Amino acid sequence: MLKDFEKEIANFFGTEHAIVTGSGRIALQIALQSFELSEGNVIVPNLICSMVPQTIISTGLTPLLVDLNKDLSLNVDVLENEVNQNTKVLLVNYLYGCPTDDIKKLMIYLKDKNMLIIEDVAQAFGLKIKGKYAGTFGDFGILSFPKLFFPFFRGGAIITNDEKLARRAYSIRKKTQTKPNLFYIMAEYIYYRSMKHLPKVLKKRLTSINTTPRDSTKLYERKETSSPYHLQNLTNFETMIGIQTLHNLKRLIVSRQKIIEKIYSIILNSNNLHLKPLFPYRDDYLYFRIPVFVKNASIQKWRNSFYKQGEIINMIYRPLSNNTLLRHKCVLLKDYSNSEYLSANLLPLPVTPNVIKILKKLDTT
Ligand SMILES: Cc1ncc(COP(=O)(O)O)c(C=O)c1O
Secondary structure (H helix, E strand, O other): HHHHHHHHHEEEHOOEEEEEOHHHHHHHHHHHHHHHOOEEEEEEOOOOOOOHHHHHHHHOOOEEEEEEEOOOOOHHHHHHHHOOOOOOOOOEEOOOHHOOOHHHHHHHHHOOOOOEEEEEEEOOOOOOOOOOOOOOOOEEEEEEEOOOOOOOOOOOOEEEHHHHHHHHHHHHHHHHOOOOOOHHHHHHHHHHHHHHEEEEEEEEHHHOOOOOOOOOOHHHHHHOOOOHHHHEEHHHHHHHHHHHHHOOHHHHHHHHEEEEEEEEHHHHHOOOOEEEEEOOOOOOOOOOOOEEEEEEOOOHHHHHHHHHHHOOOOOOOOOHHHHOOOOHEEEOOOHHHHHHHHHHEEEEEEEHHHHHHHHHHHHOO
């Protein structure tokens, strides 16, 4: 069953190989280990899920934090000065599913620098750039299933066309991934689903005894990025749903694009909301979150307004360069002003029918 799912993923992306793992972070870990580097720097955008640098550190490599441009693309001018013999890997991230990195330009630039490239498409599954799927430009693409279309709460994959790297990745997975333990996965699932509805005190208590590492001090100290649950292969049931999702993907993409179109239309036709999308509307963008600038109120105020209507706005990343638990383990540059600005002013709107309803309501009140 896992093999069928892998074949379907490879077919979808048009790659030679797809290697399914228990989570996106494990996919990233295996990809990095497949490079067989004993040390070196990995260029990482300064706004990204903290699991990414944490995973890099766990493989013995060092994140080199690079500022973003105001359109979320990587600041290549900074790269010009910072890429040296010790910089071995570039991690491209499509934050919020935005097709912002001029990946082709970046590839040409990096070709003669002998740099390995990982494209983290955790938030950009199905995004096409100039007719080619994001995730297929570099040496490896990393997927994380719980993000866009898959009704999963775990799971990830590596995609690649490189025969040698794929062989290494398969062999690492074989050594590290274990058989799924259904009882454990069910317990995790119930825990995961019930978290939203539990009182704060109970949540705290549960998080402290649960084995899945969350974004906590303890986690950073232990240098762990995974638990048995991340290291377990997907069950047959999960892979079956995965295959079905891929078969329905065209329909899912169209319905997502319709919601995006409606959200844009409300924002652009409103005189009251004072929101400004980071990108002009395009009917082929998928967006994990729609990034909009808030013009005359703080992000927190907006979050509260949404929260009152039952919608949680998460995925607001703090610059990693300000993360006191991580920054001393990274190579830092001088200037991170853009990522600080983006983090403070950009509201990532979820793509849900509920957001359409809330925006309409806020527009008329
Ligand atoms: C860009 C990015 N990469 C990787 C990951 C890790 O994926 P997973 O939660 O499946 O381990 C995340 C998690 O949110 C992410 O946002």
